[in-house]
Amino acid sequence: MAATASSMATTAVFMPRLPAKPTRCSALPYLPPRLSSTTSSFPLKAFPESRRLSLQIRASSSEETSTSVDTGELLTDLKEKWDAVENKSTVILYGGGAIVAVWLSSIIVGAVNSVPLLPKVLELVGLGYTGWFVYRYLLFKSSRKELATDIEALKKKIAGTE
Template sequence: MAASSSMAQAVFAPPSPTPAFHRPSSLPNFPFLPRSAASLFTASSKLQVSGSRRSLSYCIKASSDDTSETSEVGEVFSGLKEKWDALDNKPMVVIYGGGAALGVWLSSTVVEAINGVPVVPKFLELIGLGYTGWFIYRYLLFKSTRKELADDIEALKKKIIGSE
């Protein structure tokens, strides 16, 4: 992976005749804030230096001379194309992918429906808090149970990888 080189240039503009705390007319009216505090909420493209009548404006341009990001993206797409071409049963992959997308959409719909019932979300939060407390007490509170949890995780890793 090549390191990208970026360069920032600062362009100095001539001093503007506006005072340091000039209130533009496009500023929304905040009746509950004083004018000086309300001017802090404006998005300004000028950096003004107070302390004198003159202000200094900065315009910063960022540029990148590195094109390695586009080549990496091309490598990823070419790798995906090679893997897609190597597949024998492409319709089944499309069906499985569509089924997975449908399952995610369906589960999202079910969760939204459950969330719409007034009492159920709070009840499920209570169950989650109870399970979290039990898990902390069962596996994280004592040294021997932490060791047991680490051993269980290692056994699960070995089972997933297939070395057991």
């Protein structure tokens, strides 16, 4: 009898308690209940047919104002550019290498992020570098001009026009 009472007490302690009132998990406000036409104070039958039709909202767009991209034109443009490439194997190799580099960097970032203190230290380093960059290049007009000329020189070097 004593063993039965203690086991019942133990199960009563470990059973999860359900709230008496269901809790609301959403941050959205409650909407009022939907009223049917028979219970509402203004049934739809009271409005004439023309009034009910004027309450409908219609959205349309004309093809003239549309800014959609023509897929056929895009594909022909891409095909022309691909045909203009002389060394296709190099482009494919660089593209595959870029995909592998992004994949590997995401793995490395995930591994570094799992180390307890290292993400906060790297965040501080990033904030410090950002502050230095803003002070060095963005704060004063002369340094902004210097940054613009550096960017233009880098563009020319990458494009091969230099």
